[in-house]
Amino acid sequence: MALLSRCHQAMQPRGKVLLVERVILTGSTPQVLVLESDVQMLVWAGGKERTDAEYRALLNASGFELTRLM
DSSP, X not given: OHHXXXXXXXXXXXXXXOOOOOEEOTTSOOOHHHHHHHHHHHHHHSOOOEEHXXXXXXXXXXXXXXXXXX
């Protein structure tokens, strides 16, 4: 969150940030591939896959607004 907050502070008004991440849609059941990827991310980088709701909360806490998922 600290990195996103710093980006938000440094951006011009109406600036945008593009995140390229896999998103698990809220309410869906993660597939085995996603669960395996989650474990790999945890081992390699201390991270995890996030749901759209988790991304929305993370971005909102950093000053951003999630406007679109593709």
